[in-house]
Amino acid sequence: MLARSAITQSARCATSQIRGYATLKEVELRLKSIKNIEKITKTMKIVASTRLSKAQKAKAAAKMIDQADATFYDVAKTAEVAEAKESPKHLSIAITSDKGLCGSIHSQLAKAVKRNLEANPTTDIVAIGDKIKMQLLRSHPENIKLAFNGIGKDAPTFYESSLITAKILEELKAQDYSKITIFFNDPVSSLSFEPSTKPIYNPETIQTSPGYNVFEIDPEGKLPTDLFEYSLTSQILSAMAQGYAAEISARRNAMDNASKNAGDMINRYSILYNRTRQAVITNELVDIITGASSLD
Template sequence: MFRLGAAQVARAQGARNYATLREIEMRLKSIKNIEKITNTMKIVASTRLNKAQRAMAASRVFNESDAEFYANAEPETPEADKTLLIVVSSDKGLCGSIHSQVAKAARRRSEELKGAVDIVTIGDKVKQQLLRTHGDKVKLAFNGVGKEAPNFYEVSLIADEINKLGKYENTEVLYNKFVSGVAFEPTTFGLVGAEAIEKAPGLSKYELESEDTSEVFAEFSLANSILTAQAEGYASEISARRNAMDNASKNAGDMINSYSILYNRTRQAVITNELVDIITGASSLD
């Protein structure tokens, strides 16, 4: 049987150590690059968060005006055969569970309505998740949103396309409400149709300029609600991405420390093996 000598075994182990050392070094370099990327993304998200919060505060003014009108007019929510559920998200990822949370809320709401619902999705992420379970309910989908803070022009175009689906006496807008820098929660706006507004007992408090005022207000209220929902969702997404990138950077830092220790230990083992080879070779010459 062929047997390796002590020196040959030591050289074989040294070769394996060299390979392991090289692998650790490459892995360490890769993690450091990832840490740089996540740190950069965290800084970008932190910078955008202030702008997103300003846009969110501005959009809330429109929603508060709508809420004041509904409180004064007191329209009754009719029993509708089918509800239009508008689910607001975005196209971007790397922001924790923000998309999955709103998708779960949409599924729960669909079950509460016993399937008597048509769904409109704003954002690719929530569309992909809802198509798996409620593909027959999704009637319209929008993408290319959520890259920047929303504006009323973009939202009005979305509202015009939604209105082409037909009239719904009951419309709900589901979105992620910004609670704080570390928290958000799926929330719903409830809207009523033009007929319910026209029959509202408190509508006489307002001076109406034309007969189609209720129709115009219903369309305007839908656009306002979508604008507020997108602004709230955008601020929630930026905050969630900042937190996710911060956690990723911390995890990368921990891994860098672990791999640095492992690299130093492996490097020391390689040096020790080389010294053993030198000493063994020198003693064999004596």
């Protein structure tokens, strides 16, 4: 009877020991996976930090483009004509990129575009970047008329934006739209961003501006059309450059937060691992002592 009781108790201890080893193994695997994730997030943070200086240069160049365009349109008083006209035909150009792991930067811009669609349901959309395209396809697939990908791999160039403009002019006849708005992410600081917009004026609006004659331009020339195409190209470049800077900064911050969270989880799982290991060792000692006592 005593031997049977000892065998039963030994079996229970063995079962407990097996469970302890399984739990310890699970904790160990989880801890290892979190450490691997921490290495990845730290590496991505370093990569984003090294690319940030290049993004800041692109952002500074974009600001100069904005100032040049704004000066011309302010002198020509183009905005007054655009506000006075009715705008039944709208075009929105939404700019993000193809990459993720950068917080809510893409979803915030998608929300801004969707709010505009609520006010103007018939607005046509050009999606530049797979992230904005995929989010808008879920809710407004019929509004997307043109999409581009391969965006955000590096700092944007004028050649890249000129190819996008040429396709928009060829496929959608952008000059026929009475109102064109570019949606992009504006890097307010190194820690924050906000969805912003840029207006683009069509050739007719430019030519009928009250201050247009100040520049002594031949009224029969093609300059309004050429200026519209150049302005569209430069403003797309500017929006892409500012969005690129905002995305790199957001990715660095997101990877920094992810690394900190992974570090906190590693500390918690390390404590859990040590406690579980101590429990397994204690069970083994109890098993050995119980077995030795039963033999006596």
